[in-house]
Amino acid sequence: MKRIITNITGGLLLAVSIVPTLLSVVSCGQQAADRDIAAADSLSEVAPQRAMTLIDSLEGEIDMNKSRHMKLLLLKAKVRNKLAMPMSTDSLKDIADYFDKHGDSNERMLAYYILGCAYFDGKDAPMALQYFHEAAAKADTTDSSCDFKNLSRIYTFLGEILYKHLSPENALIAQKQAIKYAKLAKDTLNAICGYQRLTETYYYLGKYDSVISISDKSSKLFQKYGYINYAASSYGIPIFIMVENGETNKVKPYLRIYEKESGLYDTKVNKVKKGHEIHYYIKGMCYLNENKFDSAEYFFRKELNETSDYNNHQAAAKGLYMLYKKRCNNDSVTKYAEMWNAATDSAYTQMSTEHLQQMQAMYNYNRYRQNAEEAEKDALRTKYISIIIIMAIMAAAIGGALAVRTYIIRKRRARVNEIKEYERSISELKKARRELDILTENRQTRMESLIKEKEEEIERLQKEKAEYEKNKDIAARMTPFADEPVVRVLRRHAEKEHVMMSGEERKMLISLFDSYEEISRLKAVLSESEYELCLLVKLGFTPSQINMLTGRSLQDIANIRKRMYNRITGKDGSSRDFDKFIKSL
Template sequence: MLKRFFHICVLVLLLNACGSREAQRLLDQAEAVINENSSEAITILDSISNDGLSRSQRMRRLLLLTNAQNKCDTVFRSDSIQKLLVNYYESHGTANERMLAHYLLGRAYQDIHDYPNALNNYQKAANHADTTDIECDYALLSRVYGQMSDVFYHQNLIEEDLKFNNLAIRYSWKAKDTLAAILGMAGNIAAYKGMGKPDSALSICEQASVLARRYGYKNLSAGILGGAITILVEKDSLNKAKTFMDIYESESGFFDENHDIVKGREVYYYPKGRYYLAVGKYDSAEHYFRKELREGKDFNNQNAASRGLALLFQKTHRPDSAAKYALYSYTMNDSVYANMATEEVERMKAMYDYSRYQESARLANEKSEKMHKRLMVIGFSTFSIIAITFIVIRRERKKRIAALHHYKQSIAELAKAQSEVIRLRSHGRNIETALSQAQSNIEELNNYTSELNLLIEKKEIDIEILRSDIEKYQSKETKEREIAEAKLKDSEIYHIFDKLAAKGNLPSAEEWQQMYMMVIDFFPSFYQFISSKKYALNEKEFNTCILIRLHFRPKDICNLLGVSSAYITKIRNTMMKKLFGVEGNSKKLDEEILGL
């Protein structure tokens, strides 16, 4: 029984998973067609049952369905669904979905004539648009600003209308929606007229018409030109006005087979009547003004027709009371209407500005808090990195100082040991000479020589150990050795020897030991070479090699060693054989030593 229950549960889960995947597919399909065919999108969304859907799928279905209904020009009677969407998407979904939710709530408020809340939600929708993201829905952002422009247009706030309509045009181009961009440009014609800028209105009209024709919207291109006819008549550009009228009537698609304009566009009879009035065809002008008065029953047509007739009667010198009354009535009604609309919407705009500034303050505060937290994290991280770096550098510096101290100590011990070796070698040679002169004491001297050799060997072992320590350190300091030649003449001991040579004075044993230390430090390979020739060089020969390597002249070498120039010449001639195993003169010796 338990096993059967388990199988049933698994089957239910599989069916739910399959249903969820199918629902996801249908949601994606509806979203793909919603802009081109919103009715088809509604049909697809209606076919999806909420049963088995996750919460995110149910909310996405409701968002897409409400958006599709809005695209079908559904008039919203309530804001409850849109508020539900806003509450959910404020903490879920993408930036585009949050923008859409607030946009739909704004549309609901606009339909129920709550314009302050409509504008407030349009502004919130725009604030949610992430224009730094390549996935930003610029087409939706364009619609948001277009609706804001529409609200201000119908309330006669022209500057606000123009401002937001230009934003709508900008984002239509970014969305590559050329039709929406061109329609937005055409919408600016009335705004520029209302601001008393006929040249700007005419310029934008012609630009929009040219663009519409370029992108293949022939009817739209012709329809846009209707907005320029009155301006051209008032500028006395009658030939151009006639050209625009002919294009408008033949290509816009607004006229039936009897050449009558479609219902709702009777306002065109006013600019046409104005044209005939300007060219002196008064009967035709009166015909079209009366046709508009007869067929166009709305406020705008009645006032336009009355104004046209008033102008006609004035021009034909028929100052009858009907014409005068029509002109007076139109002027008064137009003034009262404009004043009432402006006062009402100025109050609304103040409410909107207050809401907008509140929202801006909230967003700025949130941004400031985020920035403060970010700076705290960056500051702590920077401090930690600096502290760790300081500790590591300090530890490495201690190691380096210790290694340098050991290196210096090793050099001093090596120089001392080498000095002792040289003296012992010289002493050994003296003993050998004594042996040849005093055969009677040979056994005693041999024993002493053996002990001496053992002592020399021990010192040489010490030298090798010290040299090994030095070489380890020198392997880390290779780059510094490359500039040894340059640093040579700056050393203190070099300057001491240079002064002693100039005055003809001999260096002390301590000064020679300092010289050995410097040569070991600057020329370790050279020093190893001359010191490795066991019993080959006596002390003067060893020191002569060092002074040649340090670029001292033969005269200076004589002064520093306390010998004659003949002696130096002699030993330099014999040292070539000892050091390099070949015959050669003193010049050749200098070249070989300086090349080490």
């Protein structure tokens, strides 16, 4: 009894000593996970690709609780956004929902910011605007630990969306907020960039004095902190304004700095970076104001030919109009005046199409929340209407296909009846020939001519019969696929055009047999290319035609057929054995 009590006591002591050890091990593991997540977070700003590698390793190796797992998913979304990798909005919504309930203000702001970026990259401006607004609302700006750098980025995106969608006053508010929070984050470069970005909005509002003033200040700030190329590129809009005002002498020093130091213009080949082709117009106007007409024409035509953007075409046409006006060439003046007007109309139409329909949605964020339920109902209604329309189209297509099939069958039957009629005619003609043979000699001369005529007609009818039999054999081999559009196209490729079939034609070929279970089940044991070859054999294409359609050698086609015969039947056999087998299905 004493020994039993002693054993129990020893077991309890061992258990008591093991539990703290286990807790310590678990705690150490979770602390290591926290350290690795923190390391990946620090890498996300300076080396996002390395951060992604570390995150992938953490996902695969560390057993962590849900909180840490969700933090890791949020960090992964942040890094993917940095690397401009595509992301699912549905999974991002799940992350945002989780941190809405369990995260701190910075985590909530980050989750909604990334969700807004995903919609922004997907060209869905209304949804992007909604989630950027929500992200900004999640920030706690009274807390010193607030991620002001992220908040600055959010307002930068808001400013860009509002500017692009013709709401400059609201864009200006968002841009100034971006500058404010960049300063609080001590992010000097983005603060100056945000300040310089105001010039675009002030130019749109027609406040040219503010544009020039801000450009001068931002350029000096860029130079102060060593960003020479940014300093030079900040003169872009002021240069345009000065050129439009005809201040050629005033613009020259700025133009030299811009072209030499901005990194946007290659002076050796007189070429500007894509997206900045308006600079050709600026160069052309400078030469035009100096009466250097040939140089001006060179840059105007360069802008006209190197971009399809309507705004650039408008500027180039305007420049050529002014050039030929100075040259007193009335025909060219008329031509480029019309081109200028057409480009202006096109630019306005494009702006209307892309932006004006979204303006109301852009300006009032609260409207999205108020109308969310109604929008959801509309979407559901649209879905049902789309389904009904699709079903109606499918029914019409099926009905049309059946009508075409009925027409073809009727035509075939009519042709068969016609051939039978030909055969009866041939029989009658042969009988007539026998009768002619027993006619009297005194009618021989006249009858020989008639016999020859009948023989020629018999020969013609026999040729038609032979041609029909040949076509009937081909049709029999291909039935019921001979009249399918894709089969006719492939046969034309192989016999006349000598081109390979496209990827879309491959898909149509494979879908043709989906309803034929005995054939389509072969997909389970064959690769896609083998199954494709199998279908071509089934349709009666010869090896040389298959060679033309697929680009495979004749030897390769023969080997694949032997290999498929063995795999499907379990027997050894030749390529011809395979052809017989597959055509028998």
